[in-house]
Amino acid sequence: MSTHELTQTPTSDTARRERLLGWIGLLARLVLGGVLIAAGALKVGHPVTSKMAVQAYQIFPYELAGWIGLALPFAEIVLGTLLVLGLFTRVSAALATGLMILFVLGIASAWARGLNIDCGCFGGGGQIGAGQTAYPQEIARDLALVACGALLIRHPRTALALDSRLV
Amino acid sequence: MAKKPNTNRTDRPASATDRQAKIQAAQKATSTGGANKITIAGVVVILAIIAVVGGVIWSQKSAEDAVGSGNTSPPAGATVAEGYRSFADVTLKPGAPTVTVFEDFQCPACRDLEAILGTTIADLAESGDIKLNYHVMNFLDDATGAKQSTPVANGAFCAADQGKWQEFHDAAFSGQYTEGTSVTQEQVAAFAKTAGVPDLSAWEACTSAGKYTAYINDSNESAGKLGVTGTPTIRINDQMYSGQTLAPLGTPEGFTKAVQDATK
DSSP states (O other): OHHHHHHSOTTOHHHHHHHHHHHHHHHHHHHHHHHHHHHHHHHTTOHHHHHHHHHTTOOSOHHHHHHHHHHHHHHHHHHHHHHHHTSSHHHHHHHHHHHHHHHHHHHHHHHHTTOOEEOOBTBOOEEOOGGGOOHHHHHHHHHHHHHHHHHHHHOOOOTTOGGGGBO | OTHHHHHHHHHSOHHHHHHHHHHHHHHHIIIIISBOHHHHHHHHHHHHHHHHHHHHHHHHHHHHHTOOSSOOSOOTTEETTTEEEESTTSOOOTTOOEEEEEEETTOHHHHHHHHHHHHHHHHHHHTTSSEEEEEEEOHHHHHHOOSOHHHHHHHHHHHHTTTOHHHHHHHHHHTOOOTTOOOOHHHHHHHHHHHTOSOHHHHHHHHHTTTTHHHHHHHHHHHHHTTOOSSSEEEETTEEEEGGGTGGGSSHHHHHHHHHHHOO
């Protein structure tokens, strides 16, 4: 970051573009990472609910779904922290994007099968009333996060990232 | 002596000083200026694995620790798989279907269902038209962080020990406390008094010890395995009704018709 600013003239188009992308990338990191940390933190301490939320999708075998439900909050917090810090941005963003795509597929599958469940994205989850489902909004939100992840995979060099301190 | 090299250095030509500075800068960059990527990656991966695996173990343990007293046996008349059978002494009519009501004492939608259908369901059970099981769940305690589902359920099963299940159950739903608030022992005892539990001090000892907490947790788990993902859910023989599918059963007439259809 610092070498760029020193060696390139401020009027250079590529430098300006790089710098802008760096700041947009920082924003993407904070949004994607922040959402992941919030989603994980809200589930910690509610193990039974976390298990039931994944089991409610009726995709994985019951026991396996329970273990996934227990592991997800911590995986989300780890990935979110790496993104906020900007550490191994490309790998973290790729994993987070993969996770979001799986969430989108899961929600779409629940929708298609006529289940009435809450996505359980930020805690809660399980069955809700027929008129209370919010599948389109949930999918749209996750797709926006996929876009953040895709941007970071394409341009992993972002402003204020720990990556720049690695050799 | 010590000062001499210093004086020499300042006398050096500018180009030499520049080169020296560049070498130092380069050395700094490779040796101390940044952390080694591979080492850091290894540390991060190990920490990530510890965080996730440790988190899973801790979560699983905290879910198990919620089991209070050492008692793991279900209340008389109840099984983990099928729940508690109310009106157990009634002789069933031939072909009477089994109706299982999956409920959480903290669930507002269950209170609404009980307000509309409670009497109908109890009447059908009392006349032997259905075999009635209550499958009690307590997941809302975990979801809301409040302590309500489990204490009230304990109160209900402790009342069942004295033959007052149905009375306590009805009192607890009509007087249900707000979802997400914890209840005191006194608040639960109010239901026992309304239900007419004969030996209140025995009931008190049973409830405050959390005698049926383990059973209630197991009951919640077994309901999940049956595919119950929320409450209220009603099962008539092997047919599950919840959310959208429960709506047609949401009136006394609708429920009675569903029972008649299921009667062989």
